[in-house]
Amino acid sequence: MTRHMTRHDKIYWAGFAVVMAILIVAPLVLPEFWRRFLTEVLIWGLLAMSSDLLIGYTGMISFGHSAFFGLGMYGAAAALLLVSPPNLWLAIGLGLVGAAAAALFVAYFSTRLRDIYFAISTLIFSQIFYVIIFTWTSLTGGENGLIFSRPHFSIPFLVDARFTTTTLHWFVLAVVTASYLILRRITQSPFGMVLQSIRENEARTRAIGFSVQHYKIVAVMLSGLFAGLAGVLYGIQNEFVAPNFVYFITSGDTVIFNVMGGIGTLVGPILGAGFFQLLHELMSRVFGDQFPYLIPLGFIFIAMIIFLPQGLLGFARRWLNK
Amino acid sequence: MQFFHNFPLDLFIIQTVNGIVAGMILALVASGLTLIFGIMDVVNFAHGELFMLGAYVGVIVIAYTGNFWLALVVAAITIAILGAAIQIVTLRPLIGRDPLNTILVTFGISLILQNYALWQFGPVARRMPDPITGHFILFYLDYPWYRMVIAGLSGAIIGGFYLFLKYAKFGVWIRATTQDRVMAQAMGIPVPWVLTGVFALGAAMAAASGVLFAPLAGVDFSMGLDWVLKAFIVVVVGGMGSLGGSVVAAIFISLLESYAAIWLDPSQAVIVSFVVLILTLLFKPTGLFAAPK
Numbered sequence: 001m002t003r004h005m006t007r008h009d010k011i012y013w014a015g016f017a018v019v020m021a022i023l024i025v026a027p028l029v030l031p032e033f034w035r036r037f038l039t040e041v042l043i044w045g046l047l048a049m050s051s052d053l054l055i056g057y058t059g060m061i062s063f064g065h066s067a068f069f070g071l072g073m074y075g076a077a078a079a080l081l082l083v084s085p086p087n088l089w090l091a092i093g094l095g096l097v098g099a100a101a102a103a104l105f106v107a108y109f110s111t112r113l114r115d116i117y118f119a120i121s122t123l124i125f126s127q128i129f130y131v132i133i134f135t136w137t138s139l140t141g142g143e144n145g146l147i148f149s150r151p152h153f154s155i156p157f158l159v160d161a162r163f164t165t166t167t168l169h170w171f172v173l174a175v176v177t178a179s180y181l182i183l184r185r186i187t188q189s190p191f192g193m194v195l196q197s198i199r200e201n202e203a204r205t206r207a208i209g210f211s212v213q214h215y216k217i218v219a220v221m222l223s224g225l226f227a228g229l230a231g232v233l234y235g236i237q238n239e240f241v242a243p244n245f246v247y248f249i250t251s252g253d254t255v256i257f258n259v260m261g262g263i264g265t266l267v268g269p270i271l272g273a274g275f276f277q278l279l280h281e282l283m284s285r286v287f288g289d290q291f292p293y294l295i296p297l298g299f300i301f302i303a304m305i306i307f308l309p310q311g312l313l314g315f316a317r318r319w320l321n322k
Numbered sequence: 323m324q325f326f327h328n329f330p331l332d333l334f335i336i337q338t339v340n341g342i343v344a345g346m347i348l349a350l351v352a353s354g355l356t357l358i359f360g361i362m363d364v365v366n367f368a369h370g371e372l373f374m375l376g377a378y379v380g381v382i383v384i385a386y387t388g389n390f391w392l393a394l395v396v397a398a399i400t401i402a403i404l405g406a407a408i409q410i411v412t413l414r415p416l417i418g419r420d421p422l423n424t425i426l427v428t429f430g431i432s433l434i435l436q437n438y439a440l441w442q443f444g445p446v447a448r449r450m451p452d453p454i455t456g457h458f459i460l461f462y463l464d465y466p467w468y469r470m471v472i473a474g475l476s477g478a479i480i481g482g483f484y485l486f487l488k489y490a491k492f493g494v495w496i497r498a499t500t501q502d503r504v505m506a507q508a509m510g511i512p513v514p515w516v517l518t519g520v521f522a523l524g525a526a527m528a529a530a531s532g533v534l535f536a537p538l539a540g541v542d543f544s545m546g547l548d549w550v551l552k553a554f555i556v557v558v559v560g561g562m563g564s565l566g567g568s569v570v571a572a573i574f575i576s577l578l579e580s581y582a583a584i585w586l587d588p589s590q591a592v593i594v595s596f597v598v599l600i601l602t603l604l605f606k607p608t609g610l611f612a613a614p615k
Contacts, residue, residue, distance in 0.1 A: 059422075061422055061425065061426070063429075109600055109603050109604070110603075112603055112604075112607050113603065113607060115421065115422060116365040116421065116422065116425055117558065117562075119365075119422070119425055120365070120554045120558065121558070121599070121603065123551070123554075124551060124554065124555060124596060124599060125596075127551060127592075127596070128593060128596050131589060131590065131592060131593060132593075134589070135587065135589055135590055248547060252429060252433065255426065255429065256430075259426060292437040292438070292440065292441040294433050294434070294437040295433075295434050295437050295438060295441070297433075298430045298431070298433040298434035298437070299430075299434065301426075301430040301433070302412055302427055302430040302431065302434075305416075305423055305426050305427050305430070306412065306415050306416065306427070309419075309423065
């Protein structure tokens with residue numbers, strides 16, 4: 001059955017096309033620094049968006065997304081270092097396997113807990129991964145991390161091209177857009193509806209007969225996979241991995257991106273990541289590198305929770321999910 | 323039998339003492355956290371930062387006056403005032419909203435306080451001299467009396483706090499507010515100020531434990547996260563809101579970590595407490611000592 005496009009659909013897809021067009025053209029007009037900046041915002045946006053599936057749609061705050069991000073990163077690094085010549089798809093594959101393993105572990109244990117207990121236990125589990133990566137120097141390079149070279153973009157028998165900052169931006173954009181569309185589809189599917197029903201009233205969802213814990217485990221797994229994908233992209237973009245990214249700060253930033261941009265919108269977290277990184281960049285340009293930019297950002301963050309709890313895109317939340 | 327033959331009994335006893343000392347400090351931190359949670363439904367993510375700032379205030383006061391006990395009192399009062407201010411400005415507007423908002427706000431506060439400490443005091447750890455210099459002989463070690471004093475003092479503060487909750491007028495108000503906020507309000511208890519007072523009290527306990535701990539390992543801006551994580555583990559293992567459970571769990575976990583440090587690197591010994599947490603979650607998610615509801 002073909003469904004006719006409603007007015008809402010038309011405006012939504014028109015807006016989608018405009019934003020895509022801007023993001024595709026952007027690297028051609030931006031100077032090198034801002035090109036890389038934009039690519040990084042997209043990657044952080046993907047990480048934040050993955051976490052939104054839990055925060056915004058299932059009502060579970062994860063303070064442990066650095067674990068999935070980090071395992072994705074280290075998985076990709078392993079693939080790039082072990083296989084010669086480095087292969088992009090293998091890196092993505094192994095990164096996803098790493099993230100899935102971490103996600104399975106966290107999902108199995110943390111979903112036994114609710115609300116703040118869930119939040120704290122995800123944080124504690126991410127610290128386990130951090131300690132392991134930090135201290136297992138022979139495997140992970142410890143504090144110094146690992147350095148590797150960027151794989152080529154390759155499709156067997158068709159393409160084998162070295163990434164430039166522009167083509168890498170397009171590749172990242174393609175991955176992030178595909179992830180967005182998949183996540184949007186997931187949140188609108190019957191499965192996504194159950195997640196939102198858990199957010200609204202967990203006890204009633206259980207009473208209706210849904211196995212809440214299974215839904216939560218799958219939600220954490222999905223979220224972890226997309227976070228791992230962001231980690232893979234970040235590793236490829238920067239050509240190195242370090243335990244810092246597995247540390248709590250990454251998870252905290254992810255939560256901040258979500259709250260600033262607007263939870264439960266999927267695009268909001270990307271906007272939040274951009275807003276955060278832009279403020280950071282502006283402050284270090286105006287006040288110097290040593291300026292403790294997280295202090296004013298912390299104040300903005302708190303003010304937003306109190307006065308603008310829906311975030312920047314909160315006003316469009318209903319519309320975006322329609 | 324080889325294991326028992328080589329078993330380092332002296333080391334084991336030394337680590338037992340170390341573990342109990344660390345456990346008493348941890349118990350003090352965790353009881354502040356569990357107090358704030360049990361009464362206000364607020365998970366105070368900034369608790370470790372209050373601990374850290376308390377230690378810094380202590381370091382500053384000692385640098386000027388040289389008096390450790392004065393430093394302890396000044397740090398507790400300063401951080402209590404800071405805690406009250408934080409509660410009034412950021413947490414009061416959130417009363418009645420989803421409790422998850424409070425973890426976000428206190429996370430923001432921890433971010434601000436931690437970066438403030440880094441900016442103000444720099445990344446290098448500050449040392450604090452031992453307030454009591456005497457030693458006693460424990461096997462081949464000169465064991466500082468100070469550590470025993472810390473353990474005793476932490477226990478005394480927790481005990482005093484228990485008596486305060488039980489008998490003092492404000493303590494009774496606190497318990498009444500925990501049981502039924504609306505009813506307490508109807509009986510004329512100034513509930514908003516009780517909540518502020520509770521937060522200030524929890525903050526003061528964090529600050530006091532920070533000052534007590536400072537001579538053991540120095541003070542640096544990033545110590546808060548370690549402590550708040552450990553305190554969270556203690557509170558989950560001990561059962562949220564249970565004061566006695568927190569104390570027992572704190573000592574239990576600190577002992578295990580101390581023993582693990584005999585064979586492992588200290589940074590890996592932390593994993594032991596994570597394992598305890600996982601086992602608790604698996605077999606008794608409500609905590610080992612939770613009061614049945």
